Amino acid sequence: MNQVSCSLFSRIIGTGSYLPARVVTNKELETQINTNDEWIVERTGIRQRHIAADTEGTCDLAEHAARRAMEMANCSADELDLIIVGTTTPDLIYPSTACLLQARLGNHGAPAFDVQAVCSGFMYALVTADKFIKSGAAKRVLVVGADVYSRILDWNDRGTSILFGDGAGAVILEASDTAGIFSTKLHADGKYKDILCVPGTVAQNQIHGCGFTRMNGQEVFKFAVSALSELADDMLKTNQLTVNDIDWMIPHQANIRIIQAIARKIKLPMDKIIVTVDKHGNTSAASIPLALDIAVRDGRIQRGQTLLLEAIGGGFTWGAVLMKF
Numbered sequence: 001m002n003q004v005s006c007s008l009f010s011r012i013i014g015t016g017s018y019l020p021a022r023v024v025t026n027k028e029l030e031t032q033i034n035t036n037d038e039w040i041v042e043r044t045g046i047r048q049r050h051i052a053a054d055t056e057g058t059c060d061l062a063e064h065a066a067r068r069a070m071e072m073a074n075c076s077a078d079e080l081d082l083i084i085v086g087t088t089t090p091d092l093i094y095p096s097t098a099c100l101l102q103a104r105l106g107n108h109g110a111p112a113f114d115v116q117a118v119c120s121g122f123m124y125a126l127v128t129a130d131k132f133i134k135s136g137a138a139k140r141v142l143v144v145g146a147d148v149y150s151r152i153l154d155w156n157d158r159g160t161s162i163l164f165g166d167g168a169g170a171v172i173l174e175a176s177d178t179a180g181i182f183s184t185k186l187h188a189d190g191k192y193k194d195i196l197c198v199p200g201t202v203a204q205n206q207i208h209g210c211g212f213t214r215m216n217g218q219e220v221f222k223f224a225v226s227a228l229s230e231l232a233d234d235m236l237k238t239n240q241l242t243v244n245d246i247d248w249m250i251p252h253q254a255n256i257r258i259i260q261a262i263a264r265k266i267k268l269p270m271d272k273i274i275v276t277v278d279k280h281g282n283t284s285a286a287s288i289p290l291a292l293d294i295a296v297r298d299g300r301i302q303r304g305q306t307l308l309l310e311a312i313g314g315g316f317t318w319g320a321v322l323m324k325f
């Protein structure tokens with residue numbers, strides 16, 4: 001990777017996303033586990049989710065999203081000088097999904113690596129890419145959030161299986177003299193490692209521990225609301241902004257009640273928040289770039305608008321980005 005001249009900002013010049021074809025509605029889940037559409041909609045806002053085919057992996061989803069973002073940005077694979085993928089469900093233990101994706105796209109020689117921060121994976125990847133660009137170490141970066149979260153769900157556990165879906169989202173980030181990303185914050189606190197986890201690993205060719213998601217839903221809910229509302233306030237204060245300066249907030253899409261509680265706490269009207277959780281469920285690292293791409297393509301998000309992105313995930317990890325789109 002060559003050092004390039006230093007730009008003050010990084011800017012999104014293309015977005016893309018991909019959802020697997022198969023839609024699983026709450027009604028379909030009713031036939032498999034002891035749940036019902038009314039409970040799921042009332043407690044989570046989720047109506048359906050997309051689930052990958054057995055033959056589809058994270059890299060497949062990531063490739064579709066990446067190609068769409070590259071097409072919007074009019075950017076070829078050999079113009080990318082860094083590839084970062086946020087994922088918790090890599091196709092392989094190694095090589096990384098970023099390296100697999102690099103080979104699919106036909107890029108040779110740019111650094112490529114995965115970031116593992118669960119549902120904050122895209123935010124960690126985006127902030128990392130922004131730092132590479134601001135330091136002059138990269139000029140055009142492909143940043144992806146992709147997960148086939150359905151593979152680490154116990155479909156007999158109604159407390160978790162109703163919440164998640166599969167998907168991918170991607171952006172092309174470019175060095176720019178005009179904003180751009182202008183403020184970022186990342187956090188983690190491993191003290192909360194047990195309230196959301198997959199407490200297992202692979203060794204000697206076998207799973208040790210548990211390969212499914214384990215979650216204390218109420219603890220996660222409370223933590224998500226307080227961490228993300230405090231972080232939003234902190235981002236605004238740090239940048240001497242008020243909620244009136246935000247055109248759109250794109251929060252992690254986990255539960256509509258979490259999003260509504262944050263909106264109430266920070267006094268941001270719900271009509272300034274991009275919501276996709278009803279159609280996609282929680283797609284983990286894909287949730288924010290997917291929501292971003294949908295709102296860009298349907299015309300709600302316009303160039304020059306101020307966006308606040310906020311993610312939270314297992315670890316616990318959380319973070320935010322303020323940007324001019």
Ligand code: UT7
Pocket residue numbers: 034035036039040043044119158159162163196215216217218220221224254255258282312313314
């Ligand atoms: O990226 C972060 C990922 N995770 C999250 O964001 C999850 C955060 N937590 C949540 O979204 C909520 O806590 C849940 C949606 C998981 C659960 O909602 P809740 O309002 O906290 O419900 P609860 O766990 O207190 O359960 C209430 C009742 C219980 O029955 P009893 O004990 O009152 O008889 C549960 O057994 O609802 C029952 N229940 C269900 N009923 C029908 C739990 N899951 C289901 C279900 N269908 N799927």
